[in-house]
Amino acid sequence: MRLLRDEALASGDAHLGTRFWIFPQPPFIPGYEKPDRIWLPIPRDEIGEGPSDATMYVVDPVQDKEPYGLDRLPPFHGALRLPAAPGPDRHFDNLSPDSRAFLPVHAYACVHFVLNIWQSYLGRPVRWFFDQTFPRLEIVAFVNWDNAQAGYGFLELGCSDIDGIKRPYALNFDTIAHETGHLILLSETGIPTSVSRGGDFFSFSEAFSDLVSLISFLHFESAVDRLLRRTKGNLLLYNELNRFAETSPESQIRLATNFRRMSEVTREVHDRALPFVGAIFDSIVELYHRELVERDCADIRLLDIDLRHLEQDDFDRFRQATAEAFRIKPMVFGLALRAARDAVGQALATSLPSINPDTLRLDQVASAVVAAAGGQAAGVLEANFVWREIISAR
Template sequence: MHPLRNEALESGEARLGTRFWIFPQPPFLPGYEQPDRVWLPILRDEIGAGPSDATMYVIDPLSEKQPYGFDRLPPFDGPRRAAPKPGPDRHFDNVSPSSREFLAVHAYACVHFVLDIWQSYLGRPVRWFFEQTFPRLEIVAFVNWDNAQAGYGFLELGCSDTDGVRRPYALNFDTIAHEVGHLILLSETGVPTIVSPEADFFPFSEAFSDAVSLISFLHFGSAIDRLLRRTRGNLLLYNELNRFAETSPETQVRLATNFRRMSEVTREVHDRALPFVGAIFDTIVELYHRELVARDCADSRLLDLDLRALSQRDFDAFRAATAEAFRVKPLIFELALAAARDTVGQALASSLRTLDPTTMRLDQAATAVIAAAPGAAAEVLEANFAWREIIGRR
C-alpha cells in the first residue's frame, strides 16, 4: 500500500513562502557564526534565479565594476557570475553560506526581510521612487569598494577592509538594512527638489536608516533571545542592538547609545543625525522599561530615573534586579522589547508621508513622529527629542 500524500499540508507549506538563510549580525561576531533560517512571504514560483522577482534582482559582476553614480546607472551590462538557483524544492536554503553564490542570496533575503517589516508598519507596499524609469531594484552583490550605497534604481555592496581582512557587506545585515532605509524614505517622501542649507533631509535620512537597521534587527527571534541573554535584560549595556555596520569586533561605525545634543554636533550629515538616532534608541529602552514595570518585572522607581545620569550604584542595583527578573521571566522580557520595537517603528513609518523632503528640518521630523505615536509613547518621544535639543521644551 502506497502512503497517501497530504496535499493540504503541502499546499499549506507552499503558502508559507520561501526559505533563506540570514545572518542577523555579521558572522565574525561571537555568537552569530551560524545564520538563521527565515521564511520570506514570497511564493516559490515567484522567485527566479539570481535571486530575482517582480520588484528586484541581484547581479554579481564577473569583472571589476565601477560604483554607480550620477553619470552611471543600472542596468549593469557587463559579464556577470552565474545566477544562484533554488534547490529542487524551490527554496534557497540549499546555498552554502560559505559559497560565493551566497552573497547574492543573502543580500536578496535581507532586502526582502527589511521591506516586509516596514511595509507592515506602513500598511502598504513600498513603490520604488524610481519605478517610472526602472521597474525593479538592481542589487549588486559585490563591488571591490569600501562602501555600500543605495540610489536611483540600485543598491550595491562593497566590502570592509580591517587589518587586511576583507568582509563583504553582502553578509552584513545592518549595512543592507540601512541602505534599504534610504530607499524606503525616498519612496515614501519623494526626492528633494533642491538642497537647502537649512534643510535636514540628509541627516534625517541617515537617522531614519539607522533606526530601520536597529528595529529590523529586533525582528529576529533568535537575535532578541541572544541579546537579552547576553545582557540579562539590561539594554543599557553596549550590545548588538546599539551597534551599526560592524566591520570588526572592535570597530563601530555609529553608536545609538550616544549622548549627543544638537548644540554639540556639526553640519556633517552623519554627525548631525546622532541626536535623532539617540532619541529613538532612548525611547525604545524607556518603553521597554515601562513594559517591564507593567508586567511586574521591574521596580516602578526605574521610570523616575534619568538613565543618562545613572550613578554606578544605581546602575549596579538596576542590573542585579533586572538579571534576577530575567532569570525567572525571560519570555516577558522578549515580549516587552517587541512591544517597544513595534510602537516606535509604527510611529516612524506613519510619519513619513507628512514630511516635505525639500524643506524638512529635524524638529519637524521629530514632531511628525511624536504626532504618529500613541499617548504614552508620544510623551516619551517628546521628552527624549527635547533632551536632545531637537525640539523645544514645553
C-alpha cells in the same frame, strides 16, 4: 524573470513562502557565526534564479565593476556569474552560507526582510521612487570597493577592508538594512529637488537608515533572545544594539548609544543625525522599561531616574532586580522589547508621508513622530527629543 515550477509547488504549499538563511550580524561577530533560517512571504514560484522577482533582482558581476554614479546607472550589462538557483524544493536555503554563491542570495533575503518589516509598519507596499524609469531594484552582490550605496534603481555592495581582511557587505545585514532604509525613505517622501538652506533631509536620511537597521535587527527572534540572555534583560548595558554601526560602510562611527545634543554637533550629515538616532534609541529602552514595570519585572524607580546619569549603586541594584526577574520569566522580557520596538517603529513609519524632503527640518520630523505615536510612547519620545534639543519643551 523565469518562473520556476515543479511538483513540490503543485502540492499547494507554495504560498507559505520561501526559506532563506540570514546572518543577523556578520558572521565574524562572536555569537553570530550561524545564520538564522527565515521565511520570506513570497510564494516559491514567484522567485526566479538570481534570485529575482517582480520588484528586484540580483546581479553578480564576473569582473570588477565600476560603482554606479550620476552618469552610470543600471541595468548592468557586463558578464555575470552563474545566477543562484533554489534547491529541488524551490527554497533558497540550499546553498552553504560559506560559499561564494551565497552572497547574492543573502543580499536578496536581507533587502526583502527589511522591506517586509517597514511595509508592515506603513500598511502598504513601498513603491520604488525610480519606478518610472526602472520597474525593479537592481542589487549588485559584489563590487571590489570599500563602500556600499543605494541610489536611483540600485543597491550595490562592496567589501570592507580592515587590516587587509576583506569582508563582503553582502553578508552584513546592518549595511544592507541601512542602504534599504535610504531607498524606503526616498520612496515615501520623493526625491528632494532643492533642499532649502538649513534643510535637514540628508541628516534625517542617515538617522532614518540607521534606525531602520537597528529596528529591523530587533526583528530577528534569535537576536532579541541572544541580546536579552547576554544582558540578563538589562539594556542599559546595550551590547549588540549599538553594534550595527561598527562596520558602517561610510566609515563613521554612528552609535545609537550616543549622548549628543543638537548644540554639540556639526552640520556634517552623519554627525547631525546622532541626536535623532539617540533620542529614538533611548525611547525604545525607556518604553521597554515601562513594559517591564507594568509586567512586574523591574523596579518602578527605573522610570523616575535620569538613566544618563545613573550612579553605580543604582545601576547595580537595577541590574540585580532585572536579572532575578529575567531568570524566572524571560519570555516577558522578549514581549516587552518587541512592544517597545513596534511602538517606536510604527510611529517613525507613520510620520513619513507628512515629510516634504525639500523643507524637512529635524524638529518637524520629531514632532510628526510624536504626533504619530500616541499613548505613553508620545510622551517618552517627546521628552527624549527635548533632551536632545531637537524640539523645545512645551
